[in-house]
Amino acid sequence: MTDKTLKERLPVGSPRNKVEYLADEFEKTANDLYSRLGDKAVNLLSNPNFTEFLTKYRPSTVEANTLITASNVPDISRGTKNGRGSTLLAPYWAVEHQVDEYLSFNHYIQRGGDEIKPHLNPECGELHLSGDTTLYQTLNIPLGGSLHNEVKARVSLFNLSPGTKITVGVRDINLENKGPFLDGNVFHWFETIEYNDEFVADTPKTFDFEPFLVGYHGWWFNPTKVFYIRIENPSSRLYAIESAQLWHSKIYGKSPDSFTHNHAPNAYYDFPAESPIDVFYDLPIEFLGNNKIRFSRSRPIDAPYGLLNHMIFTGERYDSEFRVLEIDPSSVTIQINSEQYEHYREHGEHILYCCQYSKMPIGLGFYE
Numbered sequence: 001m002t003d004k005t006l007k008e009r010l011p012v013g014s015p016r017n018k019v020e021y022l023a024d025e026f027e028k029t030a031n032d033l034y035s036r037l038g039d040k041a042v043n044l045l046s047n048p049n050f051t052e053f054l055t056k057y058r059p060s061t062v063e064a065n066t067l068i069t070a071s072n073v074p075d076i077s078r079g080t081k082n083g084r085g086s087t088l089l090a091p092y093w094a095v096e097h098q099v100d101e102y103l104s105f106n107h108y109i110q111r112g113g114d115e116i117k118p119h120l121n122p123e124c125g126e127l128h129l130s131g132d133t134t135l136y137q138t139l140n141i142p143l144g145g146s147l148h149n150e151v152k153a154r155v156s157l158f159n160l161s162p163g164t165k166i167t168v169g170v171r172d173i174n175l176e177n178k179g180p181f182l183d184g185n186v187f188h189w190f191e192t193i194e195y196n197d198e199f200v201a202d203t204p205k206t207f208d209f210e211p212f213l214v215g216y217h218g219w220w221f222n223p224t225k226v227f228y229i230r231i232e233n234p235s236s237r238l239y240a241i242e243s244a245q246l247w248h249s250k251i252y253g254k255s256p257d258s259f260t261h262n263h264a265p266n267a268y269y270d271f272p273a274e275s276p277i278d279v280f281y282d283l284p285i286e287f288l289g290n291n292k293i294r295f296s297r298s299r300p301i302d303a304p305y306g307l308l309n310h311m312i313f314t315g316e317r318y319d320s321e322f323r324v325l326e327i328d329p330s331s332v333t334i335q336i337n338s339e340q341y342e343h344y345r346e347h348g349e350h351i352l353y354c355c356q357y358s359k360m361p362i363g364l365g366f367y368e
Helices: 014-036 339-346
Strands: 039-046 060-066 086-090 093-096 103-111 125-129 132-139 150-158 165-171 188-195 205-208 225-233 240-247 259-262 285-289 292-294 311-315 323-328 331-335 353-357
Touching: 039 103, 039 240, 060 125, 086 103, 093 150, 150 225, 188 205, 225 240, 285 323, 285 339, 292 339, 311 331
Parallel strands: 039 259
Antiparallel strands: 060 103, 086 093, 093 132, 103 125, 125 240, 132 225, 150 205, 150 240, 165 188, 165 225, 285 292, 292 331, 311 353, 323 331
16 A cells, blocks of 8 residues: 555556556456445445434434324324324434324434443444334335346344234335325235244344335336334333345345445435424514414425425424414414413513424325
């Protein structure tokens, strides 16, 4: 290895000698890169190791809570603490819950694999979940080649209790201007595995699922899919996922040892503020009477799949009356309970109702 630059290493003499030297150097570099990549499979999922966080303010642990009750059907016009039933947890990853009892879901992401948890992979984060949950992301799967029609999935979880069911699925998502996001008449593959081993703290268990077809040569097909991981009957209060992989099994085989990962920071999540919960922080506020408050923005928000599917509202405390009444790209009008309305009208400099923004649509209707 030399400290000289490539330009300084060029031979003295004719241009032909320099060209030949450069060709040799480029070939050596290419061979070195190929040897480093080896036979790594391409992981089709983004942020598959949960190493990217939503905000710069709490890089080690970021919490998100959702609260739903038996009296609420998931409703995206509500806040996450009174019945929305879905929220964004990490870049590219969202969750939805089924409403069947009074439930409070606590989720957080943190750095993993330190000396306290030696069995965890230090290259991965930890996404901690609770309750019956569907974790998902939307993605485009390359389907153009004949070897692209089959994919395979693998997930690693820990702190599971016996009897927990893990379902991995891929289905078409409808992003047209009509109908539900999840259409029951289109492609949908899933497989369920039941975990029946004993509980072992902070020790990942890897689940491999069978290959499945996602496109047929010569048929019309939709490359835009939603990949989901559904956890059912978890008796442990909190469990966690360490990594997830989805790959073309006809190209990379059924059991690749390593993967290259996607990092596309503007693909499906982006925030028009420094923090995801600051979308409506420190903005002009109007108190409209009848417990209604309007926030306004000078910069419109991009929401191609419906504003309420891109904007997730929450608050610092539980408010059963919270609801989004009107929303457009530059403003939102909410209704809250009378006690908090009077409090905020008196202390309006610090409104604790926040809005999170996601380019990926949130609240697809897994439990509808």
